[in-house]
Amino acid sequence: MTTPIASSQDAKASHHERNSVHLPAPTPWPMLLALGFALVFAALVTSQGLAYLGLAIAVYAAIGWFRQVLPEEHVIHIEVETEVVAIQPSNRTVTRIDVDETHRAQLPLKTFTWISGVKGGIAGGIAMVIPAELYGLIRFHSLWYVVNLLGGAGVGDWTNPTMEQLTHFRLSAFITANIIQGVVTLLVGVLYGAMLPLWPKRPVLLGGIVAPVLWTGLLYGALNIVNPYLRGKIDWWSFAASQVLFGVVAGYTVSRLGDLKSLAQVPLAVRLGVESPGLEGGERDRGQRR
Amino acid sequence: MATPTIPIPDHVEGAFDETQPPKFRGTYLEKVHGWVVTVDHKKIGLMYISYALIFLLVAGAEALAIRVQLARPENTAISPLVYNRIFTMHGTTMVFLVGMPILFGFGNYLIPLMIGARDMAFPRLNAFSFWISAFAGILLYYSFIGGLGLSGTGTAPDVGWFAYAPLTEKPFSPGHTVDYWAVSLLANGIGSIGTAINIIATIFSMRCKGMTLFRMPLLPWVYLTMSGLVLVAIGPLTAAQVMLLVDRYLGGHFFDTQMGGSSILWAHFFWIFGHPEVYILVLPAFAFANEIIPVFSRKAIFGYPAMVAATVGIGFISLGVWAHHMFTIGMTSFGNAFFTLSTMLVSIPTGIKTFNWLATLWGGKIRFTTAMLFSVGFLFQWLIAGLTGIMLSVSAWDWQLHNSYFVVAHFHYVLVGGILFMIFAAIYYWFPKMTGRMLNERLGKWHFWLMLVGFHLTFDLMHVPGVLGMPRQIYTYQADRGWTVWNEFISLGGFIQGAAVLVLVYNMVHSYFRGAVAGPDPWDGWTLEWSTASPPPDYNFAVEPVVASRRPLWDLKHPEDPDSAVE
Numbered sequence: 057m058t059t060p061i062a063s064s065q066d067a068k069a070s071h072h073e074r075n076s077v078h079l080p081a082p083t084p085w086p087m088l089l090a091l092g093f094a095l096v097f098a099a100l101v102t103s104q105g106l107a108y109l110g111l112a113i114a115v116y117a118a119i120g121w122f123r124q125v126l127p128e129e130h131v132i133h134i135e136v137e138t139e140v141v142a143i144q145p146s147n148r149t150v151t152r153i154d155v156d157e158t159h160r161a162q163l164p165l166k167t168f169t170w171i172s173g174v175k176g177g178i179a180g181g182i183a184m185v186i187p188a189e190l191y192g193l194i195r196f197h198s199l200w201y202v203v204n205l206l207g208g209a210g211v212g213d214w215t216n217p218t219m220e221q222l223t224h225f226r227l228s229a230f231i232t233a234n235i236i237q238g239v240v241t242l243l244v245g246v247l248y249g250a251m252l253p254l255w256p257k258r259p260v261l262l263g264g265i266v267a268p269v270l271w272t273g274l275l276y277g278a279l280n281i282v283n284p285y286l287r288g289k290i291d292w293w294s295f296a297a298s299q300v301l302f303g304v305v306a307g308y309t310v311s312r313l314g315d316l317k318s319l320a321q322v323p324l325a326v327r328l329g330v331e332s333p334g335l336e337g338g339e340r341d342r343g344q345r346r
Numbered sequence: 347m348a349t350p351t352i353p354i355p356d357h358v359e360g361a362f363d364e365t366q367p368p369k370f371r372g373t374y375l376e377k378v379h380g381w382v383v384t385v386d387h388k389k390i391g392l393m394y395i396s397y398a399l400i401f402l403l404v405a406g407a408e409a410l411a412i413r414v415q416l417a418r419p420e421n422t423a424i425s426p427l428v429y430n431r432i433f434t435m436h437g438t439t440m441v442f443l444v445g446m447p448i449l450f451g452f453g454n455y456l457i458p459l460m461i462g463a464r465d466m467a468f469p470r471l472n473a474f475s476f477w478i479s480a481f482a483g484i485l486l487y488y489s490f491i492g493g494l495g496l497s498g499t500g501t502a503p504d505v506g507w508f509a510y511a512p513l514t515e516k517p518f519s520p521g522h523t524v525d526y527w528a529v530s531l532l533a534n535g536i537g538s539i540g541t542a543i544n545i546i547a548t549i550f551s552m553r554c555k556g557m558t559l560f561r562m563p564l565l566p567w568v569y570l571t572m573s574g575l576v577l578v579a580i581g582p583l584t585a586a587q588v589m590l591l592v593d594r595y596l597g598g599h600f601f602d603t604q605m606g607g608s609s610i611l612w613a614h615f616f617w618i619f620g621h622p623e624v625y626i627l628v629l630p631a632f633a634f635a636n637e638i639i640p641v642f643s644r645k646a647i648f649g650y651p652a653m654v655a656a657t658v659g660i661g662f663i664s665l666g667v668w669a670h671h672m673f674t675i676g677m678t679s680f681g682n683a684f685f686t687l688s689t690m691l692v693s694i695p696t697g698i699k700t701f702n703w704l705a706t707l708w709g710g711k712i713r714f715t716t717a718m719l720f721s722v723g724f725l726f727q728w729l730i731a732g733l734t735g736i737m738l739s740v741s742a743w744d745w746q747l748h749n750s751y752f753v754v755a756h757f758h759y760v761l762v763g764g765i766l767f768m769i770f771a772a773i774y775y776w777f778p779k780m781t782g783r784m785l786n787e788r789l790g791k792w793h794f795w796l797m798l799v800g801f802h803l804t805f806d807l808m809h810v811p812g813v814l815g816m817p818r819q820i821y822t823y824q825a826d827r828g829w830t831v832w833n834e835f836i837s838l839g840g841f842i843q844g845a846a847v848l849v850l851v852y853n854m855v856h857s858y859f860r861g862a863v864a865g866p867d868p869w870d871g872w873t874l875e876w877s878t879a880s881p882p883p884d885y886n887f888a889v890e891p892v893v894a895s896r897r898p899l900w901d902l903k904h905p906e907d908p909d910s911a912v913e
Contacts, residue, residue: 077464077884077885077888079386079464079465079884079885080385080465080469080470081385082380082383082384082385082386083383083385083470083473084382084383085470086385086470086471086472086473086474086477087382087383087473087474087477089474090474090476090477090478090480090481090537091477091481093478093481093533093536094478094481094482094484094485094533097482097485097529097530097532097533098485098488098529100525100529100591101489101492101522101525101526101529102492121470124470125470134883134884134885136883136885136888137888281742281743281746282740282742282743283742
């Protein structure tokens with residue numbers, strides 16, 4: 057129930073204080089100020105007279121607004137009738153799975169160190185250059201062909217280069233190619249370090265062959281749309297060989313540097329992260345088996 | 347104060363009360379007066395939502411007019427000039443008069459309730475922000491009468507919702523049509539900034555006892571980010587509109603290409619606003635999903651800290667992607683590469699959110715209420731929208747498809763399949779809180795399935811004529827272009843969506859008067875708005891709540907396993 061508008065000073069002395077809430081009093085001034093501004097805006101596209109009207113309303117409303125909050129903010133007192141609701145506990149009780157303290161840990165409990173991923177990326181990145189450069193040397197008698205193909209993507213003023221340009225050294229393409237090669241191989245190496253423990257049996261097969269081949273196919277299809285000229289310049293067999301070599305070398309390096317038990321040895325449900333006590337528990341399960 | 351029937355943990359006592367709102371028994375005029383002078387965040391929120399829903403019907407009717415025109419080749423159902431006005435007003439209305447107001451409306455209504463406050467930080471500014479936005483919308487639509495001046499025949503803006511220069515310059519757009527667009531959106535921007543300031547101040551200064559930032563529900567977090575974006579993004583648009591008015595009336599040449607100005611400057615200004623605007627609209631949709639999916643999965647949201655980080659991350663990244671709208675305007679290869687990569691970067695925090703929603707669903711005891719159905723539809727459609735977005739972020743791909751119906755399909759997947767679906771979900775979820783009545787679930791299911799079928803018929807198929815070369819904003823086309831059958835089905839889908847919206851309108855009106863009584867907590871929710879009456883009293887909470895976890899109502903309902911014991 058509301059009471060007549062009063063200042064907050066009055067409110068403090070009110071006998072309603074204990075059982076009432078003070079809220080800002082309703083006021084027309086914000087609406088009128090908005091109307092005044094809107095009329096001024098409307099005047100720009102209709103009639104000058106509206107601007108005067110809008111300005112007058114805005115000034116009047118602004119004064120009213122100030123008087124609403126100064127020297128004391130106008131408030132209303134609303135009587136509060138409080139009744140705590142009888143809260144019913146939910147019918148659905150919470151059941152905890154009885155497993156050891158590691159049950160919420162997402163497998164793998166351990167992973168390779170990031171540095172092993174970096175080393176794998178470097179090793180793979182160096183290895184993959186070999187088939188690519190072999191192709192360039194045998195087919196075009198040039199070290200720079202594949203470098204220019206890779207680096208040309210980042211050289212803005214180099215559109216549809218000739219074969220002559222592609223087979224000769226170009227500093228900007230060389231720098232760009234090294235940046236692309238370095239960054240991408242390092243990132244993919246780290247990705248391998250993070251992901252290989254998650255993959256099921258034969259991680260090097262998946263990471264070293266299946267993933268690179270899929271990636272090559274994706275790139276083959278996408279370049280047809282994104283840059284058909286570039287696609288035509290790439291020898292896709294040697295490209296695929298480079299990718300596979302990267303995958304195998306990086307995967308092998310990462311696996312060798314790390315010393316983790318393969319997750320392939322645990323049940324599928326556990327690999328998927330499903331809480332499955334009894335299938336592969338923590339120390340308690342293993343202790344019981346022993 | 348009655349004695350509770352179950353023991354309430356000390357640290358959450360007072361978080362749950364029910365107070366019957368005072369019955370207002372005035373005359374009709376007194377009721378109207380009460381709404382006009384109100385500074386109550388709930389009433390202002392409802393006015394925002396009602397205002398937006400009215401414009402949703404208007405903009406929907408405009409969309410159907412567009413679909414009627416495009417349903418057949420060489421159609422002349424409406425004239426080319428009217429067609430230009432209608433697609434301009436449709437886009438402008440949906441973004442500025444539907445999307446932003448309805449989302450501000452939900453924010454206004456929910457944020458104080460969720461953080462245990464009695465009102466927004468600046469209640470009068472709140473009322474002012476609503477009214478200036480409302481008058482701006484009315485002014486924009488007044489252009490249909492007064493566009494060429496009071497003595498003219500009148501016409502609305504016809505330059506597209508992005509109003510590219512130099513089309514908007516005086517020689518190409520005489521009369522006042524463009525001025526109405528600029529002036530009304532300028533006024534609308536004042537309201538948006540006012541509300542954004544209010545939301546930020548409310549969240550930082552009005553949270554109840556115990557509600558640290560990391561105990562705050564995700565919805566206020568998302569609105570905090572969204573409000574920050576509004577503050578940053580509206581400025582450039584306002585500046586551009588002022589520059590445009592200077593060009594048109596004071597002899598300026600900012601965008602006058604024949605006098606040394608730059609039309610690309612307009613494109614930059616507009617899209618510096620325009621792309622964050624997409625996230626301003628979609629972030630609240632995420633906010634609704636964050637609240638609805640856990641409640642109907644009966645699980646706490648998965649990865650709360652990651653969700654917060656992803657939200658804020660999206661806010662920052664979205665400020666650096668605007669020029670992907672300008673690939674075909676022509677930029678350097680560095681510019682193309684930068685905006686391609688930055689656009690792709692958005693997919694990372696967005697992907698985190700999607701995975702977290704899926705992880706919340708995973709293993710949950712899912713209840714497929716209408717709100718949940720819309721949320722699941724949103725998840726799937728948002729994924730598709732994101733994937734076509736990544737396709738378009740590749741500049742070379744964008745060169746082929748820009749300004750085609752593929753792009754139209756993509757952003758309607760975002761705006762309708764993502765945002766509008768979640769707005770519908772929010773309506774079903776919070777209507778009981780706002781009115782005290784449940785929406786009819788059977789009608790809700792009709793609404794959902796009609797909307798789903800209509801949506802996919804329209805916007806799945808719309809990708810195809812885009813790939814086949816159908817340009818955006820085209821008035822009509824020849825029969826031999828191979829676009830006819832696609833457009834027929836697209837238009838059919840549009841009308842099915844129109845029918846779905848009418849079902850919602852009927853459901854809302856019918857349920858408001860005859861719906862089942864909701865009670866304070868019809869969904870067995872966990873956040874503070876469900877701890878008070880439906881609709882809440884003017885003061886929201888008779889006793890200021892004290893919370894000890896992210897789910898204060900869970901703590902009360904499950905004293906054997908409160909969140910507060912583990913957070």
